[in-house]
Amino acid sequence: MAEHASPITIANLFESDEGEQSPHIVVLQGAAGIGKTLTARKIVLDWANGELYLSRFDYVFYINCRELNFDGKQRGVEDLIFKNCPDQNAPTKEILMNPEKLLFIIDGFDELSFSFNQSESNFSSDPCEKQPVEIILSSLFGKEVLHKSHLIITTRPTALETLRQWLGDEHCAYAEILGFSKDERKKYFYNFFDNEEQAIKAYNFVEDREMLFTMCFIPIVCWIICTVLKQQMEAGEDLAQTSRTVTDVYMLYLSSLMKGHSSNSKQQIQMNLKGLCSLAADGVRRQKILFEEDEIKQHGLDTADSFFLNENMFQKDIGCEYV
Template structure:
């Protein structure tokens, strides 16, 4: 007996994921399809039908299972094989639901000899039991169950533009990213985002060395297929979303289907949290890391390990584990069931001491790259460059879900070189789309409200404050000042993750964060583990840090705060001697905010007074620096670059 409710929901989900133009082509082809002699659905009934109407017509005309078959057939005819494959995999899952339930009941009846601690990557007790496989499902039956579980876990992502806790389809929102397969050394004296932006423009001109996710483990003609691939990219460039999309596509049969029997995801942020905060035992085996991915944290682990060459481990966010590679080889081990400190276990996996024939895909920021490459065996390096011009356009259309609005917003951004360049970073592209959408909904002129990157960030922040005006103006000002001081201290200390003690130091309470910032993810409480906070992207922290120097000090707030004393001259002095210009974007934001128009906007939109002397201090520093560089008879490349960067500040 077919599960009509499940099939109906599945069909609706597939149809909703289709872009508007593809949905029109689907209805047109459907109106000409005579499936198994049942006749086509009349064009008149389909012409103005939305997703729900079309789904109902399919169910009414063909019945549950046949409706799936005809939909797959039509999707294939209009070259939407990915959607067809997704529907096929989903229908197999729905139609076998009763059988699956029966298997689950059998599995639940057996004794559970393993106990788990709560929290991520919990320790499995009675490690010897892991060597004996006794679940009811093994082989291809368990592989099918595991794939279904992974599809459930990875099919959605948090929707940053919606209310806290709302999600969107990963397939619907995901936009392909440019990836190059050649490895480059980390460029000195350049901020990650600025570096990637300039390098991205160069890549667009050259169009060389491009590759795709499905080719990462293929031979390049010189060596055998690599077993370790390092996928690097700047903050906010899409590494984690790409890693999760790989998990989803593998489970749906679209990627690495024949190459890997199992793909496992390891989140380095969670590992780092265990090392820093979790009390009690921190020992984990490789088996523990695998079972953390499995439904109910159980599976035929011995059988899985019999073919390590059919396993892929995705190690996401390696840069979160700064000291991992300081471990001596003597401490490493080969037994995948042996419990060791979790950092030793992960290091044994990276250095191919345990499960030597397995495959690794490691994502990291460039900051950890130099040390990482010294500890891997014959790795292949690839780099996520971000969105190309065409992919930025695609993202705008997916975000707005309206052809006219998407085109208007994209054309506006394309006219602004800085905004368009920054849109290569997915997280910044989302910020800009969010702000433009809000302005368009208010019928406001985009050219007057969104001229610069600084004004876009400022407008987004002011919208948040307006939306969350439950606090008094004075409370909002206090919370904003505290957030800015936290950001400024973090930038100076090169710190991006904050504990509750950091928040208390700056008089930030959880309720204030939640009411003013958390719901829109400007200042985000990490839902994967408690008591760790971060700005959703480094550029936000840099913006708030710059705002710290622009806002006029409140004596009462400063008296109760342990934050650094505000001194823009000291900041600019550090900028001049910094070894990698980590203050570059903060100083750019500072100049942008000190513009007279931005100062007026800040006071009007944020209800805060601005420092009267900040503009004079900046201009004096700028004049001194330009004179210093201009007086040089010969300029090195670095000095020419510094001179160019000074004019960027204006």
């Protein structure tokens, strides 16, 4: 197993040190929100654009572990390929003939809700054989099926040891996504704001506040902070009064989301907010990040008005949801 103690680029993930075997499995670990999914999707995009791994892989398949939790069907690797292939007429039989040219990106190992306590005797070596999803993934991890294929697996550190056990003696490389460096944070601010004067003002404001600046190493938090600061400046607000702490920024962001659904009654918004807080507290107590449908219902968040659970809300500019 290779542990990368020095910086490494995405383009070199499958490169080996002199005299060592090239890894067929690369594990990308990192804290929540640090950019694992963004990195995984960027790999797919860069490959599709001919900018990455073009001569190494003929096909790259992105598999979202969160979605697999709710897939109760028995599948084979062939089905996973077909399900995650934009070309529904793709010749899967031909694709499987050259497994060494295949890259599977398994995103979010830590989010899998099923047990991996599977006997190796249950593993499947036939990519067309239909099995429960946990058997299929275990077979991929253990190189029982398509053993010459390559894998990139993303996970939070909390699930790393479990993943190591399932990878066993396979030759793997491990790398950690560390988030934005100080220079990268500055670059992000200057790319985010169209107005250079706003970019300078926002960056200097955040840099002078240690907690805000520290939290900006997490890409999604950096985006939220920039989004709120931009809105506050355009509204003529005094940043020193409105956005002093991370909590201030989060509350402003949440408030903007709620304003974007002004068609909802004040009472409905309050009920949604109370239910969301209750669900979050329950998740913290039980150290849980994924919730089943019955748990959502218990907190009264299963109605059409519960916009907090629409993840697309958090991927759009806060201003574009106004009605």
